[in-house]
Amino acid sequence: MPRMLDVSDEVRAEIGDEEADRLLAGENAPGSYDCTSCRTPGDSEHERTSTVLFIGDETAVLAFAHATCLPSQVVQVTEEQLQGAVRSISGDTVDLDPAKVVPEQAVLGVTSGLVLIAGELHPALVVEPTAPIVRPGTTGVGDDFLPLLIEQGFMPLTELSEVPPVQHGWSVLLAMGQLHAVLQPSVHGGQPVAWWQAHQPLQVTEGWRNAATKHQQVLMFAAPTGSIGRQPREDLLRDALDKAAANGKLVGAALPLAGT
8 A cells, every 4th residue: 555655855866766666655664653753653554754864874774754743854864873873773774775775673762751769850761662672683583672781781670769870981962951862882982972862852841851950860761662651641651660670671770961
């Protein structure tokens, strides 16, 4: 079935007419997807959907967004940002050969909220992928998301009774009061690279910003796909976190605040 896709001229120029036509015919486009801008579900069979091509120096990732969130466009990013973000998700990068540009397989859903720990409110980010994540370079089934983070130094949590340890070298980037990225150390030293980067800066509440400024750090919790879900209220988010921790499906760390 043809999809309600928008493929801009600049995206078509990068991926080629043949690939663009296949997308428009519904051959390579997903029916349902998670919007690369607002992170909520979309359906290209029933609502206008934009194709968004993220291009690094050597690789590219084709993503999808609600047309009301983003127009179809090409977004230039650094190769380090693209490789780092995709490698942490699924290892699904592609050469800049139009025939090889394929949709990304998973995105990291990020939710901000205030979490009460030991009688004090802390700013938190909850990260949950939209699909199982396998170890880069492998083709097996399963979900290696938490083991990969534990190897990076994140702590398994069985309850949220105390603030998790600081993860040195990592940080949360706030700029102009908006959330831009979670940064991790570069494997080559030097400047940190983006582990997760918002394609469009995310708004956070005034209370969240104030708590982040007060503590100069943000708590990051991560869980496998299907563990947390998109909770509309902070009390429901806390309940979901507690349940994930009790089931052994939560890791966390305190990340220093970068920016304002």
